[in-house]
Amino acid sequence: MRHMIDQLSWKVGGQQGEGIESTGEIFSVALNRLGYYLYGYRQFSSRIKGGHTNNKIRVSTKQINAISDDLDILVAFDQETIDVNYQELRSGGVVIADAKCKPTIPDDGKASLYDVPFTEIAKELGTPLMKNMVAVGASSAILGISADHYQEVVEEIFLKKGEAVVEKNMEAIRKGAAYFSQQAGGQLDDFLLNEADGKKRMFMIGNDAIGLGAIAAGSRFMAAYPITPASEIMEYLIKKFPDFGGTVIQTEDEIAAANMAIGSNYAGVRAFTASAGPGLSLMTEAIGLSGMTETPMVIVDTQRGGPSTGLPTKQEQSDMMAILYGTHGEIPKIVITPSTVQEAFYDTITAFNMAEEYQCPVILLTDLALSLGKQTVEPLNYEKIQIRRGKLEKEPNLPEQAPEEYFERYAAAEDGISTRLLPGMENGIFHVTGVEHDNTGKPSEKPENRQRQMDKRLRKTETVPYRFDEPIYTNDPYEEPDLLVVGINSTRGAIQEAISRLDEDGFNVNHAHIRLLHPFPTEELEERLHRAKKTVVIENNATGQLASIIRLNTGVKVESILKYDGNPFLPAEIYSKCKELL
Template identity: 50%
Template sequence: MQKRKDFIWKMGGQQGEGIESCGEIMATILAKEGYSLYSQRLFASRIKGGHTTFALRIALEQIMTVGESIDFLVALDQETVDMHGKEVREGGYIICDSKVNPDFSKYEGEPITCLAVPITETAMKQGSLLMRNIVALGMSVALLGFDKAPFRTAIAARFAKKAEDVIDKNLNAFEDGYKLIVEKRGEGDVDTLPVPEPKDQMFLLGNEALALGAIAAGSRFMASYPITPASEVMEYMIKKMDHIGATVVQTEDEIAACMTAMGGVYAGVRGFTCTSGPGLSLMAESLSMASMAELPMLVIDVQRSGPSTGMATKVETSDINAACHNAHGDYANIVISPTSIEECFYEIQKAFNLAEMYQCPVIFMPDLQQGLNKQSVPSFDLNRVPIERGKLMKEEDLPALERPHYFKRFELTEDGISPRTIPGMKNGMFLSTGLEHNEEGKPAEAPTMHVSQTDKRLRKLSTVAEVYEPFLNNAKHDECDVLVIGIASSRGAIEEAAAELEAEGVKVNHLQLRLIKPFPKEQLMPFYEKAKKVVICEQNATAQLADIFRINMPNKCKLHSCLKYDGNPFTATYVKKAIKEVL
């Protein structure tokens, strides 16, 4: 028996078989016990049926990826064995329901233990095929060497609203599953993780962190239309709206969602909407209007595979071009991408601040891997990010207006940012439309005014990279063999790949980009200049982020891309291979 630093457990079968429920029970208990976790659901774009897995990495220190080599694969069907058996490490286990007569022939002679276990038969002893997942949970607890007691408590709590016999049958199914493994390999014959020190931590979805961050930022108005993989943000806001005094509007489509949220923002509240790629496309004209009207509008875009409907449950970072340029005209906006689930909470608050400070649309772009998966994170500090509302005027500070003049809402200021009022403020009246306008908002087509207002809208973004930290800095060297730049959920895979390369003597600097637009050239240049090679990691086929670097940075011949667009997240092995190919 050995002490391990981490385990990776994966369960697979068909959607609707309770695989996610099994994984959630296990993860919830282990998070409370103090383990650091990262979970990942892979599922098809359908309600029921189709292959699905739930993977859980269990560790003592914080982890940023679900990892690669599986220690324990629990399969409810042959498809899971065929698709994921190759991921099992030496010394690992494949456990499959004997009901499907599993074929383990591929693994004969491999240092892997393959077990056919009567999962279905054991569940039916308790009277229901639906209990296969609870049998599998008992097996998994035995496989991982954890104490049964907290899991029994969790099962009883999960079915507390059911009849007493339902609770008893599920507890019996759990115990029977536990015994199946003990009988196969003996109790205590297992590598174990040390019991961790208690941690003040949370285990949550990135989408839940986004909603919590919006609440912490003072947002009390959301208008949205459901879309995978972003719907959980709205669902969480709906659950909490009565407690926090918020209003959530589910509109008929994404255009209405964007315009409704813009109306709330115009009225003075911190409003936002949430969508994914198809919805962002529909919002293009509305966002162009928000740029012209200088409305502090926030849009969350949880990126998924495209184009069009694409693969709604698979990850990509292929909305970069759309976020930066999908609206027409000389469109002034800010584009931000968080580097982790934890940053979904903190950076969304900063995004609300930036929207009001710079009076423009902000597109906040996590990806599906962050939005739909869970991670253990330190409990959030609600006071870390203060609310900043920029040049929002107080009524008592407004000078009296003389007819026929309005308040100069679009005043031509040196920094490009004008004083802002909201409807109802005495002496704060102005016009707001999508038309080009003068300083009071009145329609104006004079060439000089259009040039002045256009320059003003663009000029105000020049200081964003000075007030907002544009990237996560993991650079360890003054000069390096390779500078790796990632975006969104690629961070964990890059960090692990960099650590492996450092151990091999390669000097690796790593920056995880947050600010995409306006591009932080000045802040990136010191790292860029001192790197022999630069590798941009992104999940799209057209190197959208790398193209932005080619437009803005010198010495383009040192730029290389690490692209992945098969719908699955980056792994350390994939990133490491791409880096070694350019060295």
């Protein structure tokens, strides 16, 4: 009797530039269309070509939100892939390697090796470039999935090159499957997946969700300079924006990008920019200009390993303090921190709405694992989308002004938010300057004016925690939990999985995930902190930045579990460290 399973973990690895990404893409997209849930994470070098890279994909019949602790199947294009990744394999795992590299595995009995001539079969079909398709075929055979399920994906990728190219690639998949089945003596029952539900779901990275969210929010201009891991947002919109009358401009640097975004928003166009830590450093003066002139501005910061160039292709969450305190002077600011691909889509829309409603910079803070990790996404609810432009006066119905009078653009409104105009409106002339100014925007250094304008600007975001839909994601079934686990951004799935295991061990554990970093939702978190016997903060940095922000805002002592080696947290790591605390 066959042993069917509900999930497994698969990884493909080799040298950067030899088709590793496309191998994982074809494999996972086909499974996605069969209705499986997937979660993928790529490890890649900062070099354009060369250096080890791999793509790990978790496949399941049920919803999953984190990469797996171990590995069932390793597909290796070279010996280095085996050397680097073998330790992840579970007992009974399988290595499928290109026979060309004369693969070997440790003599420990943990895994089985099958050498399949990926390159040789591809050459026989006309080009060694198709070796990745041979590897996909071998992988499909071990899972018990027919090669025919790849037909649609292969046609989408290669049909523009002709039917013959499509058929050659499909033949490569079939030959890879046949060779593996012959070598294995049939199918390996331990790796046969139960059928998925067949439902259609999206499979996308966080950056694509942000790009789609920008379109849905009504944004029609992006200015940006390419940088890992933010570049995919720009690349996505270069393809999509023209269909909606939008434009992307690649600027000479991040300073120009930020200032172009400010100028476009001033003109009434919803515009934004996206970068990573080094680019954010260059934008700090412009962020201050947005705050001082009360011009809406959306910035996406995709965190990566720092400082300086640091680890540009690796996971980290170390920009939080820079985001909150990097700008000189004091301005109103909103920082939103999505934790899933779905939230990245909806939060992007919220970011544009809040930027205009509060007339200030809004930073959408993600991390590399969320920005580039690929996840199954349930169908998005477009009925939830609202476009809110705040106190923007669009109709030319302003009261007539005397020639020497100016519109009071920065009038001290009770809620701190003044009426905003589109430029060029009749009777709407006012000054715009980065220096301190009076109600009409004219420069003023009078002490009483300075204090009045500062107070006005700073009080405008006081209502944000109460208007943000879910400032903290919570799963708190216990009134007095043994432990409260707090996280931010991409750690959510790994925390959820770890807590599930702790629950099975009989521990009462609650979860709070920060979705609004600034203004900090103090009241919402404080109540949960006081109910818990212990609180631990999970974050990818060396100094416990989120824990420090929590202590600063609540006065409650919390413990930290930190990881800053460039890799995301695994569920087992969080589980074992939390169990030590309990």
